[in-house]
Amino acid sequence: MYAQMVKSEGMKSAEEMTPEERAFQNRIDRNEKIEPKEWMPEGYRKTLIRQIGQHAHSEIVGQLPEGNWITRAPTLERKAILLAKVQDEAGHGLYLYSAAETLGVSRDELMEKLHSGAMKYSSIFNYPTLTWADMGAVGWLVDGAAIMNQVPLQRTSYGPYSRAMIRICKEESFHQRQGYAIMMKMAQGTPEQKEMAQDALNRFWYPALMMFGPSDKDSVHSAQSMAWKIKMNTNDELRQKFVDETVPQAEYLGLTVPDETLRWNEERGHYDFAEPDWNEFFEVIKGNGPCNRERLEARRTAWEEGRWFREGLMAYAEKSAARRKAAPHAAE
């Protein structure tokens, strides 16, 4: 997941396609993987860059709300687990930027676009983490929602993206379990801990539902992406699957999902549930979420204040190369 409202180029019918485009679509229909150097429609390449880039940005911005609690983790073990988890997120960012690079865009270019606001990251990371229970809720709900989309994306048509997703899914499912383990401890803990757990669920439930993006009827970019197997399921399908899996987990914790309309619908074989407030979603996307400014500022500051560091390493690399050139046989 972590890709919302990725703009895709217009869908073409088989008659409108060039022979090259038709052959490409046939390969995708046969579940063949598309590899970096192979011909691909420009729209496919651009859409993938937007989607993989947004996902990568989400991983690195996503370090911030959890990094927020590393120095305050309540035990040494929890601290170690959280550090390992946030480190995994940075690693996911690395795989994904590398996958995007195979499409001809550099990591620095993508970073610039994140910093200028030209590219987005998932709306979820604009919400604050206020108590330790939020470390549980983020793992359980946010990583849980992400997995819903990432598991099918292991079968996506673009080879490097698919392979990155396979590695990422292994770690994400572990993240979700550690989040749930924190929630269990909190839900079974003191009255204050239980209150924090319920409060975390109250605050993260609807933002987690928003992670899947707007309803299918309002989602204009889905058809082409689904034909290209860049997007494997519709937003509403994934949201429903997430609700169906998560509600029993909340019940097991003894926590209440903050939705009075939530009912098991025997006929549909699914839960009926309330839509999130889409106005809030569009406001967050526009930059008016609780933490948009802080998150982006933190990333820009890291980048700006790290400039001398990156330039220092480059200067050394250039000097070493010059020295090697001047004395090609000298033992370095």
Next chain:
Amino acid sequence: MPSLPDMTTPDVVALAERAAASQPHDPHLEDVDLRPAFFDWLCRMGDNTLILGHRISEWCGHGPVLEEDIALANTALDLIGHTQMWLGLAAEVEGEGRTADDLAFLRDAMRFRNLQLLELPNRDMAVTLMREFLFDAWHFEMLTALCGSQSPRVAEIAAKALKEVSYHLERSSDLIVRLGDGSEESHRRMQDALDRLWPYLGEMFVEDAVDKAVAEAGIAPRPADLRGAWEQTVNEVLEEATLASPDTRMDVHQGGKQGRHTEHLGYILAEMQFLQRAYPGASW
């Protein structure tokens, strides 16, 4: 039914207990006279890694480049792992029923035994990396010596930690050279960092009664004995990095090992210990 059971299953707990029961016998743990010094010395080891791990972990998500974010988190993670081992053994030696977490989260600053060097603020990557390098070079020599400790429990922890610290030293040395001999600005920042940290370094080699007692029991080397090898490593790296050792005193600021700290430690603990202090007795 939920598909996500708790990870702390009974077999995991049983495995941990079995591992604890198979620890080698260590007569030092039963030496009542040695106990206060041994406990204090173990706290020094564990507090060093805890406080440095805390400082390094502050970078998480704010590093200058993605690879550094990963490396810094990884280093902090190693150090927190070492803390669990050192403070776990300290709690066992003390024999008062405290745990590693009790020691980390419920002692006040005057009971902390880390070097003052390690609690100083990160400032920029230059100070962060220079501090890590200067400590890594000491940590490497210390752990190498501890692998031959007459305390099998200490030797065992040292052997495990040394694998990771060898890598810490390799990485920090490499970055000191690259940044020292990099751009004009990176050189200046690295030299400033070295000058700033220099007066705190002497504390690593100063011996007190605790060091003397554990050295005489064959547990640890004398602090001064580590100095020669440390200087050699540091001088070689600084020379390659085109950085100059200050000709000023190294032993200006000390006392951390005895619980006398800078103003900075109190803030670290206020943040680190917040949950344990605010909700006493809760299980996390």
